[in-house]
């Protein structure tokens with residue numbers, strides 16, 4: 001079993017569009033949507049939920065007013081300014097560190113697990129899919145990402161499936177680190193813009209930091225051919241293989257409006273050919289990896 | 291006056307809106323709080339005035355005093371400490387800097403040292419005072435750096451915040467305490483799905499908000515319908531324009547490529563002021 005994570009650094013470069021096409025192209029795979037903050041893959045793959053699990057992530061302090069003697073200890077110690085003058089904890093500011101719970105001399109503070117999200121195991125027209133929904137305004141998406149990955153892995157191992165294909169979150173922070181942990185390789189999708197190149201450098205830097213092989217492809221390459229070239233050059237410098245480019249084409253949005261991946265919607269379009277050739281290369285490289 | 295620019299989905303045009311707004315309203319400050327992948331500086335091109343390192347306190351254990359009682363690893367809610375026989379392991383990247391271990395250690399064997407999580411840069415470009423954070427690569431937590439950027443801001447200046455994408459902790463840190471939030475989205479199924487999540491978030495935070503629709507002619511009418519049903523004003527529609535997309539790709543702000551847009555952004559600002 002090998003795991004491929006599609007990431008982008010910058011959001012909106014076409015990560016999910018590409019991942020959805022991979023779902024249709026790969027023969028033996030489990031799909032995992034690890035962009036738990038703003039999950040979109042389900043809009044294309046239309047999963048039918050088989051199993052659901054409540055995810056308990058972080059916690060927040062709660063002060064029992066009937067026990068509180070207003071000694072100020074918790075107020076003084078909390079570094080996140082989460083406790084108000086009248087001893088009420090703001091669950092949004094609370095980091096869940098439990099320091100107040102420990103210093104309270106009269107045990108007036110309780111730590112409460114809020115329901116932080118749900119994790120789903122589903123079936124789709126392209127096989128199994130694991131996805132999740134993070135509670136709104138919640139933290140700890142890294143842990144939920146890890147749970148999604150774990151379920152996907154288990155299914156792949158149990159059913160002797162070749163690939164876990166992960167749709168990763170944008171950025172380079174905790175959910176991304178969690179989504180690339182254990183990946184055989186990452187595919188970074190970028191666009192030929194100053195911002196795209198800037199963000200690509202950071203996300204490839206992240207993959208290098210963790211010793212994970214990075215492949216790169218460019219979406220909307222003809223928007224700015226000069227920048228596409230620069231991205232190719234940057235890839236040579238940092239030893240990330242450039243595996244292909246996708247044209248700026250309205251067929252991508254049309255496929256999305258139709259709840260289909262591009263390769264299903266218009267299999268013979270040039271964009272579909274480009275995506276197929278990217279998948280082919282990703283597949284070849286993945287096979288050479290341990 | 292603090293106006294934050296956010297969106298559930300990435301790449302919808304947050305930075306475009308934040309930077310062009312800042313460039314159209316005279317004296318103001320722009321805080322780029324997307325510290326994982328900051329891009330505003332590309333368009334604003336500020337002259338760097340100063341920069342400083344941002345750090346978090348992390349525990350350091352004094353081997354001479356430590357009795358390996360295990361209290362620190364027991365109280366740490368983030369699994370940042372492990373006591374294994376006669377050894378205390380500190381996993382610095384997991385530490386939230388809450389101080390629980392050092393405060394609760396029964397023999398005072400833990401003190402705190404500063405660990406750099408990123409840098410903050412402060413600059414100026416014409417009328418725009420500019421601050422952004424740049425998170426160190428491999429760092430997991432962006433909220434402390436976002437907080438630092440916001441703390442560095444000038445008080446009593448019109449403030450535009452470019453928030454990170456999503457609806458979880460980094461976004462909350464960036465948008466909280468805003469007087470108004472503009473959600474940027476596009477008229478596609480992904481855009482709508484993520485807009486709904488962002489709306490739920492702002493309702494929990496009780497921040498007034500409105501929508502700007504970018505690439506407004508590429509998809510369907512579902513975002514319009516949703517906004518109408520939910521009574522959410524759409525303040526501006528920006529059609530798909532290849533010329534603008536090309537300018538964006540070169541790091542050229544909208545209002546420079548097409549100066550007539552400056553007035554529209556100034557109007558947008560005035561509309562927001564009226565709504566607050």
Ligand code: SF4
Pocket residue numbers: 060061077078079080081082083089093094095096097098099100101388
């Ligand atoms: S749990 Fe930590 S962050 Fe939350 S209120 Fe208590 S001391 Fe503050």
Ligand code: SF4
Pocket residue numbers: 097347348349365366367368369370371384385386387388389390391392
């Ligand atoms: S400061 Fe808080 S988060 Fe950091 S190691 Fe100590 S208890 Fe854990």
